[in-house]
Amino acid sequence: MPASVVIPVHAAGPRLLQCLVALKAQDLPGGLRIILSLDGSFPVPAGVASLADSIVTGVHGGPSAARNRGFRASTDPVILFTDADCVPEAGWAASLTAAVEAGADAVKGVYSSGGARIVQRLQQVEFEERYAGLEPGGAVDMVDTYSSGFRRAALEECGGFDEQFPAADHEDVDLSYRMAERGMILRFEPGARVVHEHRPTLAAYARTKFSRGRWRAVVTRIHPGRSISDRYVTGSLRVQLALCAISPAAALLAFVEPLVPIAWMAAFLFSCIPLIRTALRVDPPVSPLVPAFAFVRGAALVCGLCAGAIRGGAA
Numbered sequence: 001m002p003a004s005v006v007i008p009v010h011a012a013g014p015r016l017l018q019c020l021v022a023l024k025a026q027d028l029p030g031g032l033r034i035i036l037s038l039d040g041s042f043p044v045p046a047g048v049a050s051l052a053d054s055i056v057t058g059v060h061g062g063p064s065a066a067r068n069r070g071f072r073a074s075t076d077p078v079i080l081f082t083d084a085d086c087v088p089e090a091g092w093a094a095s096l097t098a099a100v101e102a103g104a105d106a107v108k109g110v111y112s113s114g115g116a117r118i119v120q121r122l123q124q125v126e127f128e129e130r131y132a133g134l135e136p137g138g139a140v141d142m143v144d145t146y147s148s149g150f151r152r153a154a155l156e157e158c159g160g161f162d163e164q165f166p167a168a169d170h171e172d173v174d175l176s177y178r179m180a181e182r183g184m185i186l187r188f189e190p191g192a193r194v195v196h197e198h199r200p201t202l203a204a205y206a207r208t209k210f211s212r213g214r215w216r217a218v219v220t221r222i223h224p225g226r227s228i229s230d231r232y233v234t235g236s237l238r239v240q241l242a243l244c245a246i247s248p249a250a251a252l253l254a255f256v257e258p259l260v261p262i263a264w265m266a267a268f269l270f271s272c273i274p275l276i277r278t279a280l281r282v283d284p285p286v287s288p289l290v291p292a293f294a295f296v297r298g299a300a301l302v303c304g305l306c307a308g309a310i311r312g313g314a315a
Helices: 018-023 063-072 092-101 116-134 152-158 171-182 202-222 224-229 235-251 258-269 273-282 285-309
Strands: 003-009 032-038 054-056 078-082 107-114 147-151 185-197
Touching: 003 018, 003 063, 003 092, 018 032, 018 054, 032 063, 054 063, 063 107, 078 092, 078 152, 092 107, 092 147, 092 185, 107 116, 116 171, 116 202, 116 273, 116 285, 147 152, 147 185, 147 258, 152 171, 171 202, 171 224, 202 224, 202 285, 235 258, 235 273, 258 285
Parallel strands: 003 032, 003 078, 032 054, 107 185
Antiparallel strands: 078 147, 107 147
């Protein structure tokens, strides 16, 4: 079955060429059409442009608008998405397309790696914990666009991505929830692997998690039932969010009852056990840093959730 892959591009970054070279090397019996969808006006290097089958242009409106323009420029029955900073591995397109051919309306792939820095390796551990909770070929609650495939008719039925989401944050969650609400089938395909460079510093990671929290608050208002039951958010993370939310109170209570912060720390360390186990399985040297990493994650998400509840978003 023929497929098109859409890559939204806001700037021709250094990994875009690697992404396109990897896509050109994909072996898909029905053929793979590469569509660059430009989010705004900027020059595209000749070497990059020559690898694309088509380039779709439009005003700067965010990745949702760019993805919509891109998939609507195709008539293929299967639409794949990846990002300009991702490099698909061999078999990526075939894995996603096969899952759609088997009956899925949307398919979620994985990050295979995220960089060599300590903080990047910890982020990959975080993803690996989430992947471990999903069954290959099984149902999922959301499909991330960094490695994904869709039945084109399903995208059209849902109206594509909501362009009120202005950034690359939770627009794919919103689409996934809308698809699930229509009874569509969302599947997990761990064979659809892409190489990525995760956030290079802890500060950049914290800023990303703050944004995730803010837009999670927006999506929760739109889809309250789906957000609460989302299996992609692990139980241990939910506990850590609650603990981070009460951490200021626990610190203040130390002046009254010194055992309160000790109990808080014990509870938080206990909640880190699943993530530590994942680290010991996939990247043992970073496992001692998991609790500190988890606290930064939880604190940033809680702050973002509060900001989203107060300020809301464009959606």
